Amino acid sequence: MSAVVHTAALTARQLRAFLRVPAFFAMNLVQPLIWLLLFGQLFRSVAQIPGFTGGDYLTFLTPGVVMMMAMFGAAWTGAGYIQDMERGVMDRLLTSPTSRTAMIVSTLAYQSVLTVLQTAVLLVVAWTAGVRFDGGAVGVGVLVLAAVLLTVVFGALSDAVALVTRQHNALIGISQLLAFPVMFLSSAIMDVSLAPSWVGAVARLNPFEWAVVAGREAVSASTDWGSVLVHLGLLAAAGALGVVAATAAFRVYRRSA
Amino acid sequence: MQNSPALDAHGLVKTYPGGRGRPPVTALAGLSLTARTGSVLALLGPNGAGKSTTVKILSTLSRADAGTATVAGHDVAHRPDQVRRAIGLVAQRSVVDPMDTGTENLVLAGRLHGLSAGEARTRAAELLDVFGLADAAHRRAGTWSGGMVRKLDVAVGLVHRPQVLFLDEPTTGLDPEARAELWAQIERLVRLEQVTVLLTTHYLDEADRLADQVVIVDHGRVVAEGTPDELKSALAGDGLAVELGLGHDAGRAVDAARRVAGLADVTVDGATLRARAARGAALLPPLIAALEEAGVRVEAASVARPGLDDVYLRHTGRSMAAMAERAA
Incomplete structure (x- = not known):
């Protein structure tokens, strides 16, 4: 019970800080909007390649950009910890009965709120640009759910990296190193059936790809719900594993204190 | 638990890896100390003497390589959860979130320590009042002066009425006026809340003013201990x-x-x-x-x-005042 109270109190703390400096929210939106509108123009003719199964390119791209935004945003989740470590806030929390799991889950809950808000803005822009999803409201709901689960997976990873490295530079370096290959080894901006077969093989093991497939499938005209459920299940399992791993990272932090 | 000391440490040893082929650094080489309930114990020593490492081990942030310690009767190695319920920590760096207001900082700390929302708000208002911070209660702590933030740090450490309060160099970086004011607040609160305090400091006047018991540490060991008067009259x-x-x-x-x-x-x-x-x-x-x-x-x-500096000089062969001047 206390873990729930702790999670709520710590999530509220981050939301207060967010509401006080809303500029960060806008800044985090600029890049995905550029991706959506620039890639949408740049790669428009991809849809004309024989064998491309995605239909209209912008409609194909939008779920991919939603997931890119969720992943790149989630990569920053651990940055809040590093700020807390640079101050004495982390030491204060760790010498109090605050639940370690609550400390991790609150950062993921906060980041998920950001993902939902940013996805909403992005979808409005996409709609204005002419994107129409056949999957309707339910499909869009599942797309958002997939984005939230992806946020949890990469947010937990970011928390763990922050707790182990304790440095902004290390966190930035590792997330940049991971995020770009993870993004390109997927169908986010390109139909993988048009790429060399090894790309498709790697993509099937990529949690980012699971989210892209689940989201895109959910908003399509003829949704394969079996595939959506399998991919959401895989994401949820990876997320749960991530939370356990990140909570364990507190032990590493304590050993080196 | 009435008669057991609030803090009791025996033979604490802590070594940190040196890194990049350098030899390991011994932070504590068998440190022992005892503080009776309701007293103020000052750990006095220069930077690197082992003061902060002692606080980290006793507050469950770090684990000792060897030795045992109990805080409020609970073993720090085996019952860290019990210890965490009983202590408050004012770390060297500020424990306050600059994005939150004074009230929000205190209410959050109270909630994390198991106070209900109502209790936490009442306690926050009470502490802001005691520390003379009520006027700034609804301003973000990031806009406060250094002295005000440090007072809020101490208030955060006291929110849950801990049995033991750790004050790790509470007045470092404060101007003399803010220091004197914080000392007066700490003295008053120790009486009011009947809390046992472990204070680390490299200011002799701070130890002299606040401490019932002074422990002088050097190279991770206790080199002298006693009341300030005992230490001085021993010379x-x-x-x-x-x-x-x-x-x-x-x-x-x-x-x-x-x-x-x-x-x-x-x-x-x-x-x-x-x-x-x-x-x-x-x-x-x-x-x-x-x-x-x-x-x-x-x-x-x-x-x-004789002052505490003479005591320090006698036991470590170095003058603390001179070292502080050189460091400044």
Whole structure:
């Protein structure tokens, strides 16, 4: 019970800080909007390649950009910890009965709120640009759910990296190193059936790809719900594993204190 | 638990890896200390003496390589959860979130320690009042002065009425006025809340003013302990300090001083010759005469009751005041 109270109190703390400096929210939106509108123009003719199964390119791209935004945003989740470590806030929390799991889950809950808000803005822009999803409201709901689960997976990873490295530079370096290959080894901006077969093989093991497939499938005209459920299940399992791993990272932090 | 000490540590050892092929660093080499319930214990020593490592181990942030410790009757290694319920920590760096207001910082701390929302708000208002921060309660802590933030740090540490409060260099970086004010607040709160305090500091006047018991640490070990008065009176008699003129011959000055009957512990530190004597005032004229006779010019001379700096000098061979000046 206390873990729930702790999670709520710590999530509220981050939301207060967010509401006080809303500029960060806008800044985090600029890049995905550029991706959506620039890639949408740049790669428009991809849809004309024989064998491309995605239909209209912008409609194909939008779920991919939603997931890119969720992943790149989630990569920053651990940055809040590093700020807390640079101050004495982390030491204060760790010498109090605050639940370690609550400390991790609150950062993921906060980041998920950001993902939902940013996805909403992005979808409005996409709609204005002419994107129409056949999957309707339910499909869009599942797309958002997939984005939230992806946020949890990469947010937990970011928390763990922050707790182990304790440095902004290390966190930035590792997330940049991971995020770009993870993004390109997927169908986010390109139909993988048009790429060399090894790309498709790697993509099937990529949690980012699971989210892209689940989201895109959910908003399509003829949704394969079996595939959506399998991919959401895989994401949820990876997320749960991530939370356990990140909570364990507190032990590493304590050993080196 | 009534009669057991609030803090009890035996033979704490902690070594940190040196990194990049350097030898490991020994932070604590068998440190032991005891603080009775309701007292203020000051850990006094220069940077790197092991003060912060001791606080980290006793507050469950870090684990000792060897040794045992209990805080409020709970073993820090085996019952860290129990210890965390019983303690408050004011770390060297501020524990306050600058994005939150004073009230929000205190209410959050209270909620994390199991207070209900209502209790946390009542307690926050009470502490803001006690610390004279009520006017700034609804302003973001990031906009407060250093002295105000430090008071809020102490208030955050006290929100849940801990049995033991750790104050790790609470007044470092504060101007003298803010320091004096914080000392007065800490003194008042210790009486009001009946909390046992472990204070680390490298300010002698801070330890002298606040502590019931002083433990001097050097190189990870306790080199002296007692009440400030005990420590001072253990140094027999008064301290004599003579400022020597430019170009003095330190060896000759010491030799001359040692020939004066009744003087003990003669040392030279820079341009200052120090000695001890049962009745310092009576021995100052013969000391000056002996120095002048040996051709050592005397610029100034004084006699003082021993202070903690003299105690520190005696036990570590270094003057803390001089080291602090050099560091500053």
